[in-house]
Amino acid sequence: MLSHLNTPQREAVKYLDGPCLVLAGAGSGKTRVITQKIAYMVQQCGLEARNIAAITFTNKAAREMEERVSKLLGKAEAKGLTVCTFHALGVRIVRQEAKLVGLKPQFSILDSADILQIITELSGNADKATAKGIQWTISGWKNALITPAEAEKLANDEATALAAKLYPAYEKTLRAYQGVDFDDLIALPVRLFDAHPEARERWQNKLRYLLVDEYQDTNRAQYKLLKQITGDRGAFTAVGDDDQAIYAWRGADAENLNLLQKDFPKLKVIKLEQNYRSSNRILNAANTLIANNEKLFEKRLWSDHGLGEPIHVVMARDPVHEAELIAMKLSAHKFEYKSHFSDYAILYRGNHQARLFEQQLRSHNIPYVISGGQSFFDRAEIRDLMSYLRLISNGDDDLAFIRAVTTPRRGIGAATLEALGTYAGTRNVSLFAVSQEEGVAEHVAARQLEGVRSFGAYITALANRAHKEPAGVLLEDLLRSIGYEAWLMETCEVREAQSRWRNVRDFVDWLTRKGEQDNKTLHELVQTIALINLLDKGNEDEADAVQLATLHASKGLEFGHVFLVGVEEGLLPHQSSIDADTIEEERRLMYVGVTRAQRSLTITACERRRNGGEIRMVDISRFVEELGDGTKRVGKDDEPISKEEAKNKFANLRAMLGPK
Numbered sequence: 001m002l003s004h005l006n007t008p009q010r011e012a013v014k015y016l017d018g019p020c021l022v023l024a025g026a027g028s029g030k031t032r033v034i035t036q037k038i039a040y041m042v043q044q045c046g047l048e049a050r051n052i053a054a055i056t057f058t059n060k061a062a063r064e065m066e067e068r069v070s071k072l073l074g075k076a077e078a079k080g081l082t083v084c085t086f087h088a089l090g091v092r093i094v095r096q097e098a099k100l101v102g103l104k105p106q107f108s109i110l111d112s113a114d115i116l117q118i119i120t121e122l123s124g125n126a127d128k129a130t131a132k133g134i135q136w137t138i139s140g141w142k143n144a145l146i147t148p149a150e151a152e153k154l155a156n157d158e159a160t161a162l163a164a165k166l167y168p169a170y171e172k173t174l175r176a177y178q179g180v181d182f183d184d185l186i187a188l189p190v191r192l193f194d195a196h197p198e199a200r201e202r203w204q205n206k207l208r209y210l211l212v213d214e215y216q217d218t219n220r221a222q223y224k225l226l227k228q229i230t231g232d233r234g235a236f237t238a239v240g241d242d243d244q245a246i247y248a249w250r251g252a253d254a255e256n257l258n259l260l261q262k263d264f265p266k267l268k269v270i271k272l273e274q275n276y277r278s279s280n281r282i283l284n285a286a287n288t289l290i291a292n293n294e295k296l297f298e299k300r301l302w303s304d305h306g307l308g309e310p311i312h313v314v315m316a317r318d319p320v321h322e323a324e325l326i327a328m329k330l331s332a333h334k335f336e337y338k339s340h341f342s343d344y345a346i347l348y349r350g351n352h353q354a355r356l357f358e359q360q361l362r363s364h365n366i367p368y369v370i371s372g373g374q375s376f377f378d379r380a381e382i383r384d385l386m387s388y389l390r391l392i393s394n395g396d397d398d399l400a401f402i403r404a405v406t407t408p409r410r411g412i413g414a415a416t417l418e419a420l421g422t423y424a425g426t427r428n429v430s431l432f433a434v435s436q437e438e439g440v441a442e443h444v445a446a447r448q449l450e451g452v453r454s455f456g457a458y459i460t461a462l463a464n465r466a467h468k469e470p471a472g473v474l475l476e477d478l479l480r481s482i483g484y485e486a487w488l489m490e491t492c493e494v495r496e497a498q499s500r501w502r503n504v505r506d507f508v509d510w511l512t513r514k515g516e517q518d519n520k521t522l523h524e525l526v527q528t529i530a531l532i533n534l535l536d537k538g539n540e541d542e543a544d545a546v547q548l549a550t551l552h553a554s555k556g557l558e559f560g561h562v563f564l565v566g567v568e569e570g571l572l573p574h575q576s577s578i579d580a581d582t583i584e585e586e587r588r589l590m591y592v593g594v595t596r597a598q599r600s601l602t603i604t605a606c607e608r609r610r611n612g613g614e615i616r617m618v619d620i621s622r623f624v625e626e627l628g629d630g631t632k633r634v635g636k637d638d639e640p641i642s643k644e645e646a647k648n649k650f651a652n653l654r655a656m657l658g659p660k
């Protein structure tokens with residue numbers, strides 16, 4: 001079974017005497033070590049799958065790992081294994097220990113838009129930029145486990161002082177809604193385990209061995225959670241690469257690599273040096289590039305995949321030309337090498353770059369999937385329905401109440417909501433709860449009272465059914481009762497309404513399937529959806545399609561042929577990083593992009609790009625130079641050919657090749 005591993009990988013898999021860190025460059029088989037180690041522990045060491053947890057960076061990575069382990073072990077032996085993100089693990093802990101943290105198990109997980117709304121209200125309608133700033137600051141504190149009291153002392157300028165002032169009220173509001181934010185999913189378990197050793201012990205007994213992928217991008221709170229769960233035993237394996245730390249802006253802290261060595265003096269550190277992913281040209285370029293960063297840990301990578309093709313660097317006139325060139329090159333390449341669309345990826349720095357590529361791919365009939373864009377679950381129509389599901393699940397969720405009661409409009413206006421809100425405030429209960437009380441009649445106009453009452457009664461009826469009936473059936477019923485399709489037709493333009501309705505149907509299918517597959521209750525499904533984030537989007541689709549992704553979302557993945565686009569000063573490295581002098585993180589981002597490629601890598605840059613309404617000349621990125629001499633500039637004069645010409649060209653080729 002261990003024959004698919006090299007010597008240091010095998011050592012990492014077999015090492016169970018204490019904490020273990022696999023510190024190695026891209027494509028060296030770190031993730032493979034984790035999957036193999038799970039199988040090894042179950043098959044050879046008698047550990048039970050239900051006592052093992054593997055932590056991945058995205059839900060998608062979790063699904064893939066679960067599949068792989070199932071193949072190695074078989075479904076029966078893999079049963080009960082936990083493979084999920086830190087946040088998903090947090091949800092499980094909070095759900096199970098809800099009482100101890102003062103929540104109901106059906107707590108709501110509020111997303112970024114909800115949070116922004118709460119902060120805007122608490123701050124007395126601050127503008128969007130200010131509210132977002134406050135949101136970031138508070139989130140940063142929570143990731144670093146800083147309490148409101150501590151934050152108050154830290155505030156040394158006006159902006160942070162404002163955030164510190166709102167922080168306690170913000171926490172209070174969340175709890176009043178029986179809601180948590182994303183950061184709470186880590187911070188609450190950490191506080192819980194600090195305060196309740198017996199709960200910590202429960203989880204230590206349940207999760208006897210922990211494996212963590214992409215360790216370099218954990219934050220302080222996640223590290224603490226890891227320490228609490230593994231306890232003195234230090235029963236864990238972490239794998240990571242400091243050169244791929246790209247989430248500092250979201251509170252990740254590569255210092256956690258050093259902390260591990262300090263906190264666990266017996267830590268076994270294993271390095272892997274053979275890369276199994278890329279050709280040597282690609283690997284050398286990546287090594288040369290990253291050598292420009294100050295080194296934390298010395299690493300060298302080699303591969304026996306041969307030298308491979310030079311890295312192509314293509315200059316385009318502007319972003320439209322760039323997208324045209326890539327669609328053309330991709331089609332031609334695929335035809336020539338008889339590859340699959342899924343062998344290709346187009347990677348970029350910012351989401352806004354995706355649109356032009358989508359247009360060109362569509363016009364060339366090239367199928368694609370996109371990750372890192374607007375999430376399916378962020379769409380207005382899905383959020384509408386989610387507000388109902390959240391409310392059914394948790395009557396204290398005032399945000400969900402407000403959205404649900406006003407969508408579709410049922411004659412309940414701002415004045416009614418305000419009156420309800422005031423009354424609820426004095427009684428210290430939720431909007432939903434007061435809407436069911438007798439006393440509400442004194443506060444709400446009789447005409448609207450009927451609407452409020454029947455809405456509340458309907459939600460209560462659904463909540464009662466939620467225990468017995470599948471989520472899909474309830475949603476189907478809900479759509480019919482609220483006349484959602486008709487409402488879409490009334491309020492949107494026809495095509496828009498149709499497209500939204502299609503999304504709704506997809507959502508119903510998804511919920512039905514998920515409910516059956518995982519045997520999950522409505523509450524659990526609602527919490528699962530809240531966790532599906534931007535990085536996961538588009539991945540349910542296994543079709544043969546080109547992958548479009550941000551560099552951040554491409555972590556851990558690999559593709560035969562990679563197009564790294566917009567490699568320009570100001571974009572990669574991003575202007576804000578040039579200004580803030582945080583080039584090293586941008587270089588790591590470039591390193592992540594380069595090392596996704598197995599056989600070929602094409603880098604493109606534009607001569608001109610629109611920036612702040614103005615079209616400006618731009619320079620090719622410094623990182624291209626830093627790749628060393630394995631690159632080759634090609635096609636500076638490449639002109640995109642028209643579809644007609646392309647057709648003829650392929651027709652000629654086909655004629656030359658003869659019948660199949």
Ligand code: ATP
Binds near residue numbers: 024
């Ligand atoms: P990244 O840093 O990008 O996350 P990684 O270190 O996790 O990369 P993996 O994704 O585990 O690397 O492995 C890269 C590729 O090499 C995968 O296709 C994997 O199946 C393959 N691989 C890993 N180890 C071996 C091995 N010993 N023999 C053959 N192939 C291997």
Ligand code: MG
Binds near residue numbers: 030031032213556
């Ligand atoms: Mg990996």
